[in-house]
Amino acid sequence: MRRREFMTLLGGAAAVWPLAARTQTAMPVIGYLGSASPTAWAARLQAFRQGLSESGFEEGRNVAIDYRWAEDKFDRLPELANQLVRRNVAVLVMSGSVQAALAAKAATTTIPIVFETGADPVAVGLVPSLSRPGGNVTGITTLTFETGPKRLEIMHEALPAANPIAVLVNPTAGEAVGRQATDLEATAAKLRLQLLKLHASNDRELEAAFSVMQDNHVGGLVIAADPFANSRIKEIAALALRYGVPAIFVNPQFATFGGLMSYGGNIVETHRLAGIYAGRILKGEKPADLPVIQGTKIELIINLKTAKVLGLTLPQSLLGRADEVIE
Numbered sequence: 001m002r003r004r005e006f007m008t009l010l011g012g013a014a015a016v017w018p019l020a021a022r023t024q025t026a027m028p029v030i031g032y033l034g035s036a037s038p039t040a041w042a043a044r045l046q047a048f049r050q051g052l053s054e055s056g057f058e059e060g061r062n063v064a065i066d067y068r069w070a071e072d073k074f075d076r077l078p079e080l081a082n083q084l085v086r087r088n089v090a091v092l093v094m095s096g097s098v099q100a101a102l103a104a105k106a107a108t109t110t111i112p113i114v115f116e117t118g119a120d121p122v123a124v125g126l127v128p129s130l131s132r133p134g135g136n137v138t139g140i141t142t143l144t145f146e147t148g149p150k151r152l153e154i155m156h157e158a159l160p161a162a163n164p165i166a167v168l169v170n171p172t173a174g175e176a177v178g179r180q181a182t183d184l185e186a187t188a189a190k191l192r193l194q195l196l197k198l199h200a201s202n203d204r205e206l207e208a209a210f211s212v213m214q215d216n217h218v219g220g221l222v223i224a225a226d227p228f229a230n231s232r233i234k235e236i237a238a239l240a241l242r243y244g245v246p247a248i249f250v251n252p253q254f255a256t257f258g259g260l261m262s263y264g265g266n267i268v269e270t271h272r273l274a275g276i277y278a279g280r281i282l283k284g285e286k287p288a289d290l291p292v293i294q295g296t297k298i299e300l301i302i303n304l305k306t307a308k309v310l311g312l313t314l315p316q317s318l319l320g321r322a323d324e325v326i327e
Contacts, residue, residue: 028091028282029064031084031111033104035077035097036231037069043253044095044271051275057282070100072202072228074172077103085111091278094139095271097227098124099173105137112287113137116274118144118225118250118265121292124175130292138287140273142265142295144225144250148180149187151248151263154300155220156191158261158314159246162219164194166245168209168236172201173226180224201228206235210243221247223254225264233257246310255301255326260310265295299323 032048034041049059057063066089068080074097081103084092092108094101094115101115105126113136115126121141127133130141155165165188169181181197188195196216198209213221221240223229229236233251237259240247247254250264273293281287303326307314319325 027062027064029066029087029089030091030093030278031066031068031087031089032093032095033068033077033080033084033100034095035070035072035074035100035227037071038067040231041096043268047268047271048275051272052279055276055279055283057279063282072231074099078106081107091281093274093278095274096230101126101139109136111136112281114274114277114281114287115139116270118142127292130294133290133292134288136287138277138290138292140270140277140293140295142267142270143298144264145180147250147264147298148222148224149183151250152184152187152222153191154261154263154318155222155246155248156193157318159220159312162246164196164216164218166196166198166213166218166221167224168198168200168221168229169224170201170226170228171199173228184222203235206232206239210239210245213245214243218245221245223247223249225250233259241306241309244310246312252299252301255303258303258306260303260306262301264298266297266299269297270295301326
């Protein structure tokens with residue numbers, strides 16, 4: 001080989017080797033968009049990372065995660081989703097919010113999207129079919145909105161003399177939350193209960209809602225499921241205790257934080273499953289081939305310590321059906 005040819009070959013190799021090294025060491029990036037905050041969703045994030053680990057991925061070792069948080073400001077979701085799309089992440093994970101998932105779907109038709117939501121993904125337009133989602137979108141859904149009427153029935157069973165019952169709704173959370181309120185109103189009519197509908201989309205309105213409950217001598221509270229309420233479960237549980245209001249919510253953490261009862265799907269578990277799906281997509285599977293997972297496990301948790309503080313005696317029939325009784 002002539003010297004000039006050898007030097008040309010060597011120079012070309014020098015240019016290629018660093019690129020090859022970067023390709024081998026570069027980590028895929030997951031774009032994670034949450035509608036609340038990392039503090040509020042600490043348990044969910046832990047479960048998500050566990051799911052990733054089960055799929056062979058560990059944050060900082062062989063995958064990076066770029067987080068965006070809307071801090072309960074839903075109007076920020078489209079821009080945050082677009083930021084992640086512009087970064088060209090490998091997978092988009094839209095957690096705990098229909099609005100976040102819809103924002104991601106509007107932002108890209110090519111980057112794989114994994115959603116986690118309590119809404120019906122077909123009804124809200126995320127996928128055309130649960131078994132064959134097609135396109136670039138799949139995810140996890142749990143029985144959240146559908147169990148709202150049952151939460152009202154459980155409250156009525158626990159406290160049959162309680163009337164009126166308040167329902168706390170975030171008016172900025174979209175159509176899915178509006179449907180919850182409609183379903184609760186229909187159930188209240190069947191049970192011959194007066195339903196006091198109160199709005200709260202920020203901390204000031206939340207405090208004011210409990211003041212209205214006190215003025216109206218409500219006998220119980222059903223909290224409509226939405227990301228804002230999920231991000232304030234500790235605060236709502238504390239307010240319910242302070243104002244002496246028996247309350248029920250979908251999130252199982254609500255009862256562990258001092259709320260009277262929780263009834264709904266296991267939200268932490270659905271985030272673990274979202275982590276598994278994100279890992280599978282990173283390994284090369286396509287969202288179109290991954291059916292939407294429907295969480296089917298429903299848990300009733302009762303905080304008996306809170307019942308005693310509130311001076312309540314709950315029926316044994318209800319306590320006997322509980323998956324967990326906190327004593």
